[in-house]
Amino acid sequence: MxxxxxxxxxxxxxxxxxxxxxxxxGVTSTTLLLTFGIAPAIASASVHIAEVATTAASGASxxxxxxxxxxxxxxxxxxxxxxxxxGACFLSNLPGDxxxxxxxxxxxxxxIYVTIRFLFLVRQQQKVEDKLEISAKKAVPxxxxxxxxxxxxxxxxxxxxxxxxxxxxxxxxxxxxGTVDTSEFAIALSASIGFIISLGWEQVNWLWAGALMIGGxxxxxxxxxxVRKVPAHLLGVLVGGFIVLTNARTLxxxxxxxxxxxxxxxxxxxxxxxxxxxxxxxxxxxxxxKEEAGEYQL
Numbered sequence: 001m002x003x004x005x006x007x008x009x010x011x012x013x014x015x016x017x018x019x020x021x022x023x024x025x026g027v028t029s030t031t032l033l034l035t036f037g038i039a040p041a042i043a044s045a046s047v048h049i050a051e052v053a054t055t056a057a058s059g060a061s062x063x064x065x066x067x068x069x070x071x072x073x074x075x076x077x078x079x080x081x082x083x084x085x086x087g088a089c090f091l092s093n094l095p096g097d098x099x100x101x102x103x104x105x106x107x108x109x110x111x112i113y114v115t116i117r118f119l120f121l122v123r124q125q126q127k128v129e130d131k132l133e134i135s136a137k138k139a140v141p142x143x144x145x146x147x148x149x150x151x152x153x154x155x156x157x158x159x160x161x162x163x164x165x166x167x168x169x170x171x172x173x174x175x176x177x178g179t180v181d182t183s184e185f186a187i188a189l190s191a192s193i194g195f196i197i198s199l200g201w202e203q204v205n206w207l208w209a210g211a212l213m214i215g216g217x218x219x220x221x222x223x224x225x226x227v228r229k230v231p232a233h234l235l236g237v238l239v240g241g242f243i244v245l246t247n248a249r250t251l252x253x254x255x256x257x258x259x260x261x262x263x264x265x266x267x268x269x270x271x272x273x274x275x276x277x278x279x280x281x282x283x284x285x286x287x288x289x290k291e292e293a294g295e296y297q298l
Contacts (some may be wrong), residue, residue, distance in 0.1 A: 003036070004211045005246050011215025018181065019223020024158060024239050025051060026150060027110050029212055030103075031246045040103040041092045042203060044151060045195035048088070051188035059182035067178025069132040072165075075139035080157065081190035083147025088194025091152045096241040098099045104250040106153040111176050114159055119276050120237025129164030132175040134165060151191040157184050199230045206260030234280045241273035 010032045018025035026047050032045035062068050091103075096106075142164055149156035158180055166174045196204065248269055252262050 004207060007033075007115040007208055007211035008040065008215040011050060011054070011212035012219045013215070014212075015058070015216040015219035016223055018054075018158060019058060019134075019177075019220060024114065024243075025054065025216065026156065026244055027107055027114075027153070027159065028239060030112075031107050031154065031243050031248065033208070034104060034107075035246055038205075038208075041094070041195065041199060042087070044103075044153070045192065045199060046093060046209040046212060048084075048188045048191040048195060049204065050212035050216055052192055053213045054220055055181060055185040055188050057217045058223065059185050059222035061223075062178035062182050065178075067174050067230070068182045069175050069179045070138070072132050072134055072179050075136055076143045076161070076179075076187035079140045080147035080150075080161075080183060080187045081143075083144040084148075084157075084187045085150045086146075087148040087151030087195040088191045089198050090148075090279055092195055092198030094114050101251060101254050103153055104247045104254075106149070106156075107141030107243055108247035108251065110156065110159050111154065111247060113238050113240075115237055115240030115244065115273075115276060117163060118233040119241065119280060132165065132179055138164075142153065147187050147190070150187055151194065157187050231280075231284050234277070234284060237273075237276050237280045241269075241276060245269050247271065264290045 010029055011208050012030040014025045017028055026044075029047045029050070030040075033046065034040065039044075059068070142161060146157050146160035149160060161180050161183075162176055165180065245266070248265065252265060256262065256265075
């Protein structure tokens with residue numbers, strides 16, 4: 001019972017983060033499930049089954065508030081669904097003990113990427129139009145790659161798709177987050193089908209998936225509130241460092257048998273994380289000061 005309550009909280013926290021950043025529900029949830037010793041394929045399956053409900057709730061909220069570019073959603077969901085299904089089948093046919101360090105390595109790399117991405121996120125002094133455009137030529141490989149890594153790593157759709165779409169000139173960040181979250185419903189559904197076919201219904205722990213689902217659905221409509229209260233780049237640094245720390249624990253236990261080194265490595269990670277958080281806070285204050293002085297045009 002206590003574990004189910006923890007999983008509900010995990011789903012709640014992960015959806016808050018995902019709703020604010022357009023990424024990290026799968027990465028955060030899978031990372032925490034792996035710390036409980038759950039096999040990577042089962043952990044990823046549980047997360048994606050939960051995401052079917054959470055992404056539906058999140059997508060509905062974004063559509064209601066006009067945060068979605070429907071043309072881009074249609075361009076992304078077909079290649080994304082194919083990539084997610086293939087990734088789920090690939091992961092399900094690998095031994096859990098063999099693939100676990102590689103999944104943790106992938107998640108750790110995503111955590112580092114998310115941290116760096118938001119640590120150095122600077123508001124541009126240019127007018128950003130309320131639009132989102134991407135050609136089919138770019139959408140197909142983006143959907144395939146992001147969908148595949150989302151299924152194999154338990155997360156990756158947002159961390160890959162969101163920054164790529166944000167790199168488009170004149171793109172609205174609001175549209176990117178809403179579009180990525182809405183399109184993720186199809187990716188989660190395709191990955192779930194792939195896992196169920198490959199693993200079988202009996203291998204999925206429906207209580208874990210249900211607990212993650214409950215937490216995520218509760219948080220989905222509240223994510224907009226969190227976006228207004230916490231700066232996106234600061235939240236990105238917080239979740240990125242958390243992902244790095246948690247997956248470093250998994251890798252150290254498997255690859256560094258001498259536990260006397262573990263506290264030193266944890267200390268270095270925590271020190272770097274604290275420095276990144278402090279830097280983000282200082283940068284936020286500086287940007288706020290310049291905005292008040294009229295030096296930034298947003």
